[in-house]
Amino acid sequence: MKNYLITQYLTAFIIGVCFLGSCSDEAIPLRDPYDKEPIAKIEWSLAADSVQTSFYNTYLGSEGTYQANSGGNTSFNYWPNAHVLNVLVDGYLRTGHGEYLSKMKSLINGIKSKNGGSYSNVFNDDMLWLGNAAVRAYQATNDEEYRSLAELLWNDIILSHSDVFGGGITWKKNTPKEKNAVSNGPAIILAMRLYNLDKNIEYLEWAKSIYEWEKLNLVDPITGLVWDNISEKNGEIVTNKDWIFTYNVGTWIGANIRLYNETGEQKYLNEALKSATSMMSSPKLTSEGLMRDEGQGDGGLFKGILVRYFTELITLQNINANEKEAFVSFFKFNATTLYNNGIKRPEMLIGPNWKKEPTDVVDLTTQLSGMMLIEAAAKLDNEGILK
16 A cells, blocks of 8 residues: 555645646746756855845734735634744754844743733633644753743643543543643643653643554555544534645644654554555645645645644654655645745745745745745754654
8 A cells, every 4th residue: 555655645645746836036946857957056045034024024014923825814813824834944944043032932932922812712622723833942942931831831721621422632622532642642642742851641641542542543554644533513513624734744743753652663664654645645634745825824734734843753763765765756736836836026925826926915824834845945954854
């Protein structure tokens, strides 16, 4: 099955190259894969610097938070601002520039202020995004405020765990009979991040328990793709298998990577590889070799979350050469396509379709996904993985 899916992906990848249109004058054109002429190297770190600068100038709102879109909508939304923290951490890790530190601190203070003076939220997934980003910020800076924030959020989130449907965490605090992948995959990751700080065994036990529940209830055992939620409606328990989104696959990959790194058990790595391979050829998640256009709004951020954890998989040592080559090729095709075709310059705006420049206002969510891809490309390039 795995080899078949890789073959299917490679076929889709080549087809995708052929479907792309011409590039703007300032972009580097995509070449036929059999064209042996040298291609100018993309300077991914410079591209990341450009999008970070433009992002700050375009999206910065009040109190250190970031506004809803590039058109001046000043509405505050908790969960994309949590991902802004992740992107700022990316920039800081890549450059070491102190300007990111003040932006990060202003952001978390602003989130609290605009959330009514508290980090607590009815949406467990919102808090999970911020908790995961806060652990990364702590590891990058050794600033205890970020660690305390992550622990505070975890203690709030875990109160929504229950025996309804056999376990798992509810999507919202007030939806006891709806449990989503988005409130469980990131919980596994956060538990493992906190476990790795001081080896408190309770975090590892929570991670394993939630993992087994999600695998049993929300993961397709054949493909490794992730169903969105399980709920009770009119007395009937229903699993929503029609909703398969990039970000849920991404967090499932991230959960498996962490449990594999901790335990060394091959079953976790196998799950991550199966999900990633299926993702690359699934028509629900990809189109012509690219991660699908999932629109703006909430969906605009989904691909970036997948990119973050797919990038972690690419950097693992214990995957075979064929799988790694397929993953890197898929990643590079997406990143190069975005760089050449999907950025509106000089504004450096990125729409939901990575092979087309945006022609209208770009939501914060959508811009963040593109930034995550470019920062990930810079990381892989600096590590010598993109060639």
